Amino acid sequence: MATIEPLVVPMTPDAPEACGFSPCEGGVCAAVGMRAAGVSAGFRKNPNRYDLALVVADETCVVAGTFTTNRFCAAPVTVSRERAARGRARAVVLNSGNANAATGEPGLACALKATALVAAELGCEPEEVLVASTGVIGVQLPLEPYVSGVPAAVAALAPTAAAAHDAACAVMTTDTRPKEVALVGALPSGRRVHVGGFVKGSGMIQPNMATMLAVLATDAPLTEGAARTALRSAVGESFNKVTVDSDTSTNDTCLLFATGAAGGEKIDGSSPDYPVVAAALRSACIDLARQIAADGEGATKLVTVNVMGAANEKDADTVARSIANSPLVKTAVFGHDANWGRVAAAAGKCGVAFDQACVDIDFLGVPVCRAGLTVPMDEDEMLRRFEAPEIEITVNLGAGEACGRVWTCDLTHDYVTINGDYRT
Amino acid sequence: MATIEPLVVPMTPDAPEACGFSPCEGGVCAAVGMRAAGVSAGFRKNPNRYDLALVVADETCVVAGTFTTNRFCAAPVTVSRERAARGRARAVVLNSGNANAATGEPGLACALKATALVAAELGCEPEEVLVASTGVIGVQLPLEPYVSGVPAAVAALAPTAAAAHDAACAVMTTDTRPKEVALVGALPSGRRVHVGGFVKGSGMIQPNMATMLAVLATDAPLTEGAARTALRSAVGESFNKVTVDSDTSTNDTCLLFATGAAGGEKIDGSSPDYPVVAAALRSACIDLARQIAADGEGATKLVTVNVMGAANEKDADTVARSIANSPLVKTAVFGHDANWGRVAAAAGKCGVAFDQACVDIDFLGVPVCRAGLTVPMDEDEMLRRFEAPEIEITVNLGAGEACGRVWTCDLTHDYVTINGDYRT
Numbered sequence: 112m113a114t115i116e117p118l119v120v121p122m123t124p125d126a127p128e129a130c131g132f133s134p135c136e137g138g139v140c141a142a143v144g145m146r147a148a149g150v151s152a153g154f155r156k157n158p159n160r161y162d163l164a165l166v167v168a169d170e171t172c173v174v175a176g177t178f179t180t181n182r183f184c185a186a187p188v189t190v191s192r193e194r195a196a197r198g199r200a201r202a203v204v205l206n207s208g209n210a211n212a213a214t215g216e217p218g219l220a221c222a223l224k225a226t227a228l229v230a231a232e233l234g235c236e237p238e239e240v241l242v243a244s245t246g247v248i249g250v251q252l253p254l255e256p257y258v259s260g261v262p263a264a265v266a267a268l269a270p271t272a273a274a275a276h277d278a279a280c281a282v283m284t285t286d287t288r289p290k291e292v293a294l295v296g297a298l299p300s301g302r303r304v305h306v307g308g309f310v311k312g313s314g315m316i317q318p319n320m321a322t323m324l325a326v327l328a329t330d331a332p333l334t335e336g337a338a339r340t341a342l343r344s345a346v347g348e349s350f351n352k353v354t355v356d357s358d359t360s361t362n363d364t365c366l367l368f369a370t371g372a373a374g375g376e377k378i379d380g381s382s383p384d385y386p387v388v389a390a391a392l393r394s395a396c397i398d399l400a401r402q403i404a405a406d407g408e409g410a411t412k413l414v415t416v417n418v419m420g421a422a423n424e425k426d427a428d429t430v431a432r433s434i435a436n437s438p439l440v441k442t443a444v445f446g447h448d449a450n451w452g453r454v455a456a457a458a459g460k461c462g463v464a465f466d467q468a469c470v471d472i473d474f475l476g477v478p479v480c481r482a483g484l485t486v487p488m489d490e491d492e493m494l495r496r497f498e499a500p501e502i503e504i505t506v507n508l509g510a511g512e513a514c515g516r517v518w519t520c521d522l523t524h525d526y527v528t529i530n531g532d533y534r535t
Numbered sequence: 536m537a538t539i540e541p542l543v544v545p546m547t548p549d550a551p552e553a554c555g556f557s558p559c560e561g562g563v564c565a566a567v568g569m570r571a572a573g574v575s576a577g578f579r580k581n582p583n584r585y586d587l588a589l590v591v592a593d594e595t596c597v598v599a600g601t602f603t604t605n606r607f608c609a610a611p612v613t614v615s616r617e618r619a620a621r622g623r624a625r626a627v628v629l630n631s632g633n634a635n636a637a638t639g640e641p642g643l644a645c646a647l648k649a650t651a652l653v654a655a656e657l658g659c660e661p662e663e664v665l666v667a668s669t670g671v672i673g674v675q676l677p678l679e680p681y682v683s684g685v686p687a688a689v690a691a692l693a694p695t696a697a698a699a700h701d702a703a704c705a706v707m708t709t710d711t712r713p714k715e716v717a718l719v720g721a722l723p724s725g726r727r728v729h730v731g732g733f734v735k736g737s738g739m740i741q742p743n744m745a746t747m748l749a750v751l752a753t754d755a756p757l758t759e760g761a762a763r764t765a766l767r768s769a770v771g772e773s774f775n776k777v778t779v780d781s782d783t784s785t786n787d788t789c790l791l792f793a794t795g796a797a798g799g800e801k802i803d804g805s806s807p808d809y810p811v812v813a814a815a816l817r818s819a820c821i822d823l824a825r826q827i828a829a830d831g832e833g834a835t836k837l838v839t840v841n842v843m844g845a846a847n848e849k850d851a852d853t854v855a856r857s858i859a860n861s862p863l864v865k866t867a868v869f870g871h872d873a874n875w876g877r878v879a880a881a882a883g884k885c886g887v888a889f890d891q892a893c894v895d896i897d898f899l900g901v902p903v904c905r906a907g908l909t910v911p912m913d914e915d916e917m918l919r920r921f922e923a924p925e926i927e928i929t930v931n932l933g934a935g936e937a938c939g940r941v942w943t944c945d946l947t948h949d950y951v952t953i954n955g956d957y958r959t
Binding site for chain 1: 605607608637672870872879891904951
C-alpha cells in the first residue's frame with residue numbers, strides 16, 4: 112500500500128514570532144500606561160479568594176469592546192457596551208461570584224453605582240469606567256463589596272506583572288488557573304510596543320452562568336477606529352472560535368485599552384504599523400482562547416478542529432463548530448478513540464453541502480479516512496499519539512478552497528460532575 | 536405574595552384517547568396483514584442476541600418513508616429511499632451490529648443482494664423489498680448472515696405480538712429495552728383500524744454510529760399520497776422533535792406500511808377518516824419518540840421542553856431545541872437543579888428575538904422565573920418533584936402565540952462512560 116500523506120491546512124500561523132513578536136512578562140500590565148489590582152472584596156464567601164479586579168489606564172485612552180449576543184444580557188454588559196461605543200475610557204472594574212444578570216433595574220443601578228465609586232476614587236467621569244461581572248445569575252449583586260473593595264483596589268494598583276496576575280486571579284470562577292498573555296515586538300516604524308491581557312472562562316459557571324471576560328491592553332497608539340477593527344477581527348479568529356459546551360453566556364465581554372504610551376504618530380487602518388499590531392493582538396487573543404479551551408470544565412484535552420476544502424468560510428466554520436460541539440466526538444476524544452465516523456456524522460448533519468465520497472479525515476496527523484472510506488491505521492501508534500495534551504482533528508470536505516478552525520475540549524465525567532452536582 | 540399561576544401550554548393532546556384510539560397488543564403486527572420475525576443471523580458476535588428483523592406485508596401494499604438528511608448517508612438509506620418513493624412495497628429487512636455506512640460501492644452491492652435474497656424467499660420483486668441497518672460504520676457488511684438468516688426469518692414470520700417483539704429486539708443496539716406501540720380505534724366510517732410499530736434509537740451507537748430505525752404499519756387503506764402526508768406530518772411532530780445528543784445519524788429511517796386489510800374505500804387526504812388515522816399515527820409516533828428520549832444513552836430522566844409565546848413555530852422549535860441540546864441544562868436536570876439561568880441562557884443564544892423582561896419559566900409546573908426575574912420557590916418541594924421520571928421545562932417567550940416542544944434526556948456520567956470508553 113502506498114503511504115497516504117496527512118492533510119496540510121493552509122492557515123495563517125498563530126505564533127507571535129510570525130509577526131515579529133515574542134512572549135514577555137507582565138500580563139495586561141505589559142502595556143505601558145496600564146495598572147491593575149486584584150483584591151478580596153466580599154463578593155465571595157471565601158475571604159481568601161480575590162473577587163474584585165481593577166484595570167486602569169494612567170490617562171483616559173482609546174478603548175474598544177465586543178460583547179455577548181445573548182438576548183439575556185447582564186446589567187454590566189448594558190452599561191459597558193454603551194460606554195465602550197464612545198471609544199474612550201479610563202478603567203474597568205470586574206467582579207466574580209455574581210454575574211449581575213437577570214437582576215432588572217436594581218442590577219443596572221448597582222452596576223452604575225460601582226462605576227461611580229471607581230470614578231470618584233480615580234478622579235474621572237463615571238462614563239469613563241466600564242464594568243463586568245461573572246458568577247451566579249438571578250441574584251441581586253450587593254453594592255457593599257464595591258464600597259470597601261474599590262478603595263482597596265485603587266490603593267493596590269500597580270503597573271507590575273504581580274498586579275496583573277492578581278487581577279487575572281480575581282475573575283476566576285470554575286477556571287482552574289489564571290490565563291494571561293503578554294507579547295512585545297517592534298513595528299515597521301521602529302516603535303517597540305506591547306500587547307497583554309487576561310481572560311477568564313471555563314464553560315458555564317456554578318451554579319448558573321457561563322462567562323468569558325477578557326481585558327486586553329496595548330501601548331500602541333491605535334486610533335479608536337483601528338482599535339475597534341483590530342479587536343473585532345482578533346476576537347473573530349480567537350474567542351469566537353472557542354466552544355466548550357456550545358453555550359453563549361449572558362455576560363461575555365472583551366475589552367481592549369490602547370494607551371498610546373509607545374508614543375509617535377497615531378496608528379490608523381492605513382498605517383504600515385497597523386497590520387503588525389493587529390497580528391500581534393490576534394496572536395495574543397488566540398493564545399488566551401486556547402487557554403480557555405484547554406481549561407474547559409472537566410477537560411483533559413485541548414481539541415483543535417480544522418476544516419479545509421469547504422466551499423466558503425461560513426461552511427468551514429459551520430462544519431468545524433458542528434464537530435467541536437458533538438458530544439459524541441468529544442467523548443470519543445476523552446476515550447482516546449480516533450472515531451472518524453462520529454466526525455463524519457457531525458460534518459454531515461449541519462446542512463453544509465459536500466460529497467461524502469470526497470471527504471478525507473486525519474486524527475493527530477494520521478490519515479483515518481480517505482474519499483469517505485476507512486484507512487487502515489496502526490491502532491497502537493494512534494493510542495500513543497492520544498497521550499498528547501492537544502488533539503488535532505482535520506477534515507477536508509473536498510468541496511472548495513476555504514478553511515476554518517474551532518477549539519474545544521473533550522467531554523468527561525468531570526464535566527458532568529461540575530455541572531450536575533446535586534443541588535441540596 | 537400573590538400565588539403565581541403555572542404556565543399552560545396550548546398544544547394538541549398526544550394521548551390516543553384524544554382521537555378515539557386506545558392501546559392494544561401486537562406491536563407492528565397489530566396491523567392486520569403484517570407479519571414479523573427476529574432471528575440471530577450472525578451480524579453480532581453474541582449468538583444469543585437477535586440481529587436480523589424482517590417485517591412483511593401479506594401482499595404488496597402502500598408504503599411511505601422518511602430518511603436521514605445527513606450528507607453522509609448509508610447504503611441501505613440510498614436503496615430504501617429510492618424504493619419507498621415508488622409508494623408500494625412488500626417487506627423490509629433490518630439488521631443491527633453494522634450500519635453499512637461509509638462502505639462505498641461494496642456496501643451498496645451488499646444492501647441490494649440482501650433485498651434480492653428476501654425477494655427470492657417471498658416470491659416478489661427485489662424492488663419491493665426495503666432495507667435498513669444500524670451499528671458500526673466504516674466496516675464492510677458481510678453478506679453471509681443474510682444468506683442463512685433471511686430463510687430463517689422467513690420461516691419464523693408470524694402475525695403475532697411475540698413475533699413483533701422479536702423484530703423490535705433484533706434492531707436494538709445501545710437501547711436498554713425494545714420500544715413498541717400499538718393502538719386500535721374506530722374511524723368515522725365505522726371501520727376498526729390499527730396502528731402499530733417499533734423503533735430503535737438511544738443516541739449514538741458503539742463504537743461509531745447513531746441510528747433511529749422505525750417501522751410502522753396500519754391496516755387502514757391509505758392511498759400512497761395519504762400515507763406519505765400522514766407519515767411526514769407525524770414524524771415532524773414526534774421523531775424529529777427528539778434530541779439525545781444533537782447528532783443526526785447517517786442511517787435514520789422511518790417506514791409506514793398500509794396494508795389496507797381493514798377493507799372498504801381507500802382513504803385519501805379528503806376522506807373524513809383521514810384526520811383520525813393521521814392523529815392515531817401521530818399519537819403512536821409520539822409514544823415511540825418519547826420512549827427513545829427516555830432511553831437516551833445514560834439517561835435517568837425524560838425531559839420535555841415546551842416553548843410557548845414565540846413569534847412563530849420556527850422560533851419556538853429553535854428555542855426548544857437550543858434548550859434541549861444545552862449540556863448545561865441537561866446536566867442540571869441530572870443534578871435535580873431547577874436552574875432557570877441555564878434555560879434562559881440557552882434560549883437567548885440561538886438568535887431568536889424576544890425581550891428578556893417578558894420571559895417566564897416553569898420547572899415541573901412550578902414558576903421559577905417571571906418577567907425575566909427569579910421567583911422564590913420552595914426548594915424542598917422542587918427536589919421532591921425532581922424524583923419524577925419525566926421533567927417538564929416550560930418557557931414563555933412573551934413574543935407571540937406560537938408554541939413548540941422537544942423531547943430529550945439528561946446528560947449523565949453514564950453517557951460519558953457509554954461513549955467515551957477507552958478504545959484499547
